[in-house]
Amino acid sequence: MRRRGDPSGRKAAGAVGYLVLARKWRPGRFADLVGQAHVARTLENAIRQERVAHAYLFSGPRGVGKTSAARILAAALNCEKGPTHEPCGTCPFCVEIAAGRSLDVLEIDGASNRGIDEVRDLRENVRYMASAGKRKVYIIDEVHMLTVEAFNALLKTLEEPPSHVLFVFATTRPTKVPATILSRVVRFDFRRIEAKAIVGRLQEILKAEKIEAEEKALHLVARAADGSMRDALSLLEQACSYGGGKLSAAETEEALGVVDEEHLFAISRASRESSPLLAMETVEEAMGRGRDASDFLLALEEHFRNLLVARVSREPGALLDAASETIARYQEEAALFEADDLIRMLTLLGEGGRDLRFSPKPRLVLEMLLLRLVRMDSTVSLGEILKKLGGAPASAPVPPEAIAAGRGRAAPAPKAPAAKAPAPSPTAPSAPAGKAPSAKSPPEPKSPRAEAPAPKRAAPPGETPAPPEADDGPGLFRSKWDEFLREFQKENAVLASLLRGSRPEKAGGGTLEIAFPRGAAFQLEQVLERENKRAVESAIESYFRTPRRLSAVLGTHAGDSEREKRAAVRDDPRIGRILDMLDGEIVD
Ligand SMILES: [Zn+2]
Known part of the structure; x- marks a missing residue:
């Protein structure tokens, strides 16, 4: 059976040269395990x-400390001063385990030892005792790669x-991993490590x-x-050797x-100043x-996402993985x-990302x-106009969690309580007697096309509209x-x-499906993010007086936010007055 430390092993090849820091700073105690405190404790x-x-089964992304934790556990059990929760790291047992040389601790790569013969070898091996009074520890990495036969053989030992x-x-x-194996192990889920925790550990090491x-x-x-401590250390090594010892951002x-970063800020400046020249020069x-063009676009998306977070959040520091x-x-x-x-x-x-991926240019x-x-x-000018005219509602402060979801990256869990849904206004006129809305169990739709009658008129400005009664079919929701x-x-602005x-x-x-305009995938994704979805559902419940599970699809209709905005301008009496004074009209 081939072992992990073997130079002919799969993992050893390729990584050579960038392993100095990673090997030297491999955690030796549970306390050194970054970002996995729940497992360590x-x-x-x-x-x-x-x-x-x-x-045990340690599951989680690559490079987050699974094998390190296994070695620490082995050392904790076999340390000269052990069993101890804090292995000494200096006795012969600890040193051998850390170096991957211990005869009592065998590391096996499941990816290259997948078959039944290897597992038979292992079962044979299991029968031999460890050195006096010690535990024999088998660490099988990438265990899901084993064949079915190998799993079955392993199961006999686990029983x-x-x-x-x-x-x-x-x-x-x-x-x-087969359920028969899962049911016989104690499982720990290792997490992707937060950028802040990685930075903290790198600072310790560099110091x-x-x-x-x-x-x-x-x-x-x-x-x-991207959440992997092992990758962080090898990237650090790479950057150090490039920079000749001192590590600068550039x-x-x-x-x-x-x-x-300068290029990214140049693009946002170009968009503020409507400067195609600056954008082209930057590219x-x-x-x-x-x-690479697609890397550039990805970075740009993250850049604008960061701007949005900074724009709407009171504490962007909690949501951005960036230096202060x-x-x-x-x-x-x-702010601009x-x-x-x-x-x-x-x-x-x-x-654009989709177009770019499939384009030859x-x-x-x-x-x-x-x-x-x-x-x-x-839309700045319009907002400014309204603000200068006075009376425009100040935009409500927005809780950071409203926009906490990153694009596929791990965002730190928000600590503030979830956004409050609008409470029904006490001044709202109640529904007609005898037709009280059923709050908990909406009636089954009588016909799939059942539509609520359209409202006779829009609510006058300033008056809270009466919450409509519960009914199925999208008609009611659509009209209101x-x-x-x-x-x-x-x-929640x-x-x-x-x-x-x-x-x-x-x-x-009990469900409501909404369609987003084509191209609004980002909005859809954000709205369906757990906290946001809950806030919308609760707002729907208190406004329409019927609880709904929200789902969303990407529709085929064009976005009508522009059209609405123009209509809103047209209907705004203050704008109307100005237009009268200027004898102007709105051009679509
Ligand atoms: Zn020891």
Whole structure:
């Protein structure tokens, strides 16, 4: 059976050269395990209480500490001073285990030892005792790669494990591990490590190594590592060797090939100033430095997402993986944008990503996209006009969680309570007697096309509309949707603006499906994010007086937010007066 440390092994090849820091700083105690405190604490307690199980499954993404935790557990049990929850790290047992040389701790790569013969070998091996008084520990990495026959053979051992044996299985894909195995192991789920925790650990290591580094550089490394401590250390190594010892942000950008922050801010400035020239020059410079068009676009999407977070959140620091100086810069830049505009820009960039991936000329697609971005109409002037006229409702402060979801990246869990749904207004006229809305169980639809009668007139401005009675079919929701959004706007401006352009599509059986305009995938994704979805559902319940599970689809209709905006302008009496004075008209 081939072992992990073997130079002919799959994992050893390729990684050579960048393993110095990663190997040197492999955690040796549970306390050093970054970002997995829940696992560390439970294992420490198990050792203290002498209740260590016979088999564990460590699941989680690559590079987050599964194998390290397994080795620490092995050392904790076999340390000269052990069993102890804090292995000494210096006795011969600890040293051998850390180096992967211990005869009592066998690391097996499930990917290259998949078959029944290997597992038979293992079962044979299990019968031999460990050194006096020690536990024999088998660490099987990527255990989901084993064949069915191998699993069955393994199962026999797991059913009656010898008391001196401990199995630790590690996997990145727990769903591929058979249920018969899962039911015989104690399972721990390892988490992707937060960028902040990675930065903290890198700072400790660099301090000990006496290497100077800019905080910004460490954030670049942490972001590129995407939750993996192992990747972070090898990227750090790469950046250090490039920079000749000292770690600057500029050199780290160069070494890791990440998109230059200056370029990203140049693009947002170009869009503010409607400057196609600046956008084109920036692309030219970035491409000239060897950046890839699709990487550039991805970075740009994240950049605009950060701007949006900085624009609407009271504490963007909690939601952005960035150095403090970068966060301050985002706040400054974001103040120059309207949240609505940022959302539309994100939508545009999201659409562009799809075109770009399938295009033989990605740079051309990127340039066209940026030209559209800088030529985008702004809603700033309209908002400003209303504000100057006075009486425009101040936009409500927005809780950070309303926009907490990143695009596929792990966002830190929000700590503040969820956004409050609009409470029914006490001044709202009640529904006609005898037709009280049934709040809990909406009636089954009589006919799939059942439509509520259209409202005779729109509610006069300032008056809270009467909550309509519960009925199925989308008609009711459709006829009141705009009014609902206007009400919701007062409670949660960002969520309401994300919902703009959506329309109720289907209703029935306690659900409501809304369709977003084509191209509004970003808005759809944000609205369906757990906290947001809950807030919308609760607002729907209190406005329409019927609880609904919300679902959403991407429709085929064009976004009508522009049309609505113009209509809103036309209907605004103050604008009308100005237009009268100026003898002007609105041009569509
Ligand atoms: Zn020891």
